Amino acid sequence: MxxxxxxxxxxxxxxxxxxxxxxxxxxxxxxxxxxxxxxxxxxxxxxxxxxxxxxxxxxxxxxxxxxxxxxxxxxxxxxxxxxxxxxxxxxxxxxxxxxxxxxxxxxxxxxxxxxxxxxxxxxxxxxxxxxxxxxxxxxxxxxxxxxxxxxxxxxxxxxxxxxxxxxxxxxxxxxxxxxxxxxxxxxxxxxxxxxxxxxxxxxxxxxxxxxxxxxxxxxxxxxxxxxxxxxxxxxDFIGTTNFEDAKVVKYEGGLATVQYGQAGDTVTIEAREHLAVGEEVILCVRPESLRIEPSETSDFHITGIIKSSMFLGEKQRYFLVDEVGKEWIVDAYDIGKKVYDGIVQIGAAADKIHIIKKNGS
Ligand SMILES: Nc1ncnc2c1ncn2[C@@H]1O[C@H](COP(=O)(O)OP(=O)(O)OP(=O)(O)O)[C@@H](O)[C@H]1O
Ligand SMILES: [Mg+2]
Known part of the structure; x- marks a missing residue:
């Protein structure tokens, strides 16, 4: 044996x-x-x-x-x-x-x-x-x-x-x-x-x-x-994560297109598990994966207002609130002296977003 x-x-x-x-x-x-x-x-x-x-x-x-x-x-x-x-x-x-x-x-x-x-x-x-x-x-x-x-x-x-x-x-x-x-x-x-x-x-x-x-x-x-x-x-337990509720509108070949936010924007993300059309999911985005003032082509975006921020040495951590009042945390690295303020767009590339099932726990 x-x-x-x-x-x-x-x-x-x-x-x-x-x-x-x-x-x-x-x-x-x-x-x-x-x-x-x-x-x-x-x-x-x-x-x-x-x-x-x-x-x-x-x-x-x-x-x-x-x-x-x-x-x-x-x-x-x-x-x-x-x-x-x-x-x-x-x-x-x-x-x-x-x-x-x-x-x-x-x-x-x-x-x-x-x-x-x-x-x-x-x-x-x-x-x-x-x-x-x-x-x-x-x-x-x-x-x-x-x-x-x-x-x-x-x-x-x-x-x-x-x-x-x-x-x-x-x-x-x-x-x-x-x-x-x-x-x-x-x-x-x-x-x-x-x-x-x-x-x-x-x-x-x-x-x-x-x-x-x-x-x-x-x-x-x-x-x-x-x-x-x-x-x-x-x-939630490992590090800091931003969560966004979303709904699956298409699932094909391991790719899920989900709808999120007030305006019903969509983003297509790789999904490891099978997802049903109509299924409620949660999108997870780490603070370091979000950019303030992302490029036009950014796959996922949210509009928010900066409430506060703090300098943590290697990064500036921003606390924002979006249109529905939910808090977002964004970490900006290597920022020099630039500090953002007011209403901004934040965004992330699709491959930085992770989908989890809502019934998870
Ligand atoms: N000898 C014991 N008799 C009765 N209850 C116990 C006993 N040992 C642990 N428990 C209970 O079992 C649960 C788990 O305890 P455990 O010590 O395994 O937790 P832990 O994850 O190691 O926590 P910590 O990080 O605080 O060490 C707790 O609700 C605790 O009160
Ligand atoms: Mg213990």
């Missing part, structure tokens, strides 16, 4: 706490060697799913497969899925070495093997020489790397990280982020990383799983999640 490239396979996973149905029919397949991010707002079930994979929670329904093995009935230490927690990181009374060796001690591995594996893990996270330090003698970033080494030393097929960087300041966070991604790629690790920070998810992941109240709304590459959100929820 060929070795499957699927390392983690979740089938119809459900978890209920009392009357709170926290995970609803989670189906997810994760490939070997990928950096996967679980993204979603507080309370959507990210930690619960991670703990269910690691075996700290028993699921109420469904199956968890790791490396071709059904692990529903296995305790955490038999699953080979070490988890780095957000809230608790290291044992304060143990040296760095002992912290990292902890999991191997529990498995009662021989002394020599422990020594060798801990040293290898410490080298991987660039902490060699700090074996005898205590956690309080290390920086936040170093402590985080110890936590990583503690997971790495187990030679596990998969590592679960629950918001591991949330206690670090912005600069350190970015440094450790880069380090984490580098280690993951160098060693070909499979990592599941939980965060509610969209930028972190976009910048680190091979694939992002977007959670919406215990369900998966979308599973895709950062590019797909950003430019081709499947639902309004995803579009």
């Amino acid at each position: 060929m070795e499957s490239n699927i390392l983690l396979d979740l089938k119809d996973v459900n978890k209920v706490f009392g009357t709170n149905h926290v995970l609803k029919n989670i189906n997810l397949q994760i490939e070997r060697g990928k950096f996967i991010t679980f993204l979603g707002p507080s309370g959507c079930g990210k930690t619960t799913l991670l703990r269910s994979i690691a075996g700290f929670y028993t699921i109420d329904q469904g199956e968890v497969w790791i490396d071709g093995k059904l692990v529903n009935d296995l305790p955490p230490y038999k699953r080979g899925t070490p988890m780095v927690f957000q809230e608790y990181a290291l044992f304060p009374h143990m040296t760095v070495f002992d912290n990292i060796a902890y999991g191997l001690d529990i498995l009662k591995r021989p002394e020599g093997e422990i020594q060798q594996r801990v040293e290898a893990a410490m080298a991987q996270v660039k902490l060699t020489g700090l074996e005898e330090r205590y956690p309080h003698e290390m920086s936040g970033g170093q402590q985080q790397r110890v936590a990583m080494a503690r997971a790495l030393v187990m030679n596990s097929p998969i590592i679960l990280l629950d918001e591991p960087l949330s206690n670090l300041d912005a600069k350190l966070r970015e440094e450790v982020r880069v380090e984490l991604r580098t280690i993951q790629q160098e060693l070909g690790l499979t990592v599941i990383y939980v965060t509610h920070d969209q930028l972190e998810a976009l910048s680190m992941s091979d694939q992002i799983v977007v959670f919406n109240r215990g369900k998966i709304d979308q599973y895709g590459t950062p590019h797909e999640i950003y430019y081709e959100p499947r639902t309004q929820y995803v579009a």
Whole structure:
């Protein structure tokens, strides 16, 4: 039999706490060697799913497969899925070495093997020489790397990280982020990383799983999640998006012509899903895809009045209101000193507009 490239396979996973149905029919397949991010707002079930994979929670329904093995009935230490927690990181009374060796001690591995594996893990996270330090003698970033080494030393097929960087300041966070991604790629690790920070998810992941109240709304590459959100929820959660209601008037060969706005203008856009004529849809346009004073030939246009704007360094962000009172956000880059004012046309090219179905969620 060929070795499957699927390392983690979740089938119809459900978890209920009392009357709170926290995970609803989670189906997810994760490939070997990928950096996967679980993204979603507080309370959507990210930690619960991670703990269910690691075996700290028993699921109420469904199956968890790791490396071709059904692990529903296995305790955490038999699953080979070490988890780095957000809230608790290291044992304060143990040296760095002992912290990292902890999991191997529990498995009662021989002394020599422990020594060798801990040293290898410490080298991987660039902490060699700090074996005898205590956690309080290390920086936040170093402590985080110890936590990583503690997971790495187990030679596990998969590592679960629950918001591991949330206690670090912005600069350190970015440094450790880069380090984490580098280690993951160098060693070909499979990592599941939980965060509610969209930028972190976009910048680190091979694939992002977007959670919406215990369900998966979308599973895709950062590019797909950003430019081709499947639902309004995803579009709204990742970055800033402008929405415009529209109606399909023609659909042919993957191209949808839709009608929008007061004057009933139309624009023809590539559509990934089949759309019915007469169907209500939502057009999504990112602020950076809109131009103020677009050329005559611009495919999509709206008239609006500028209400305010702010200078954000690399861009000027404008807040407009259109003819029906809806707000639009437009980002103008590389603007020099020009600042727009009053009534303007804003527009975008058709290939910068993304269609989603209205029944999405
Ligand atoms: N042990 C528990 N007992 C009862 N309810 C729980 C338990 N753990 C989590 N919950 C509930 O399950 C839901 C999901 O919680 P979870 O911790 O998975 O969210 P999260 O997405 O990790 O959020 P955050 O970003 O704040 O960490 C919440 O409504 C929470 O109150
Ligand atoms: Mg959590």
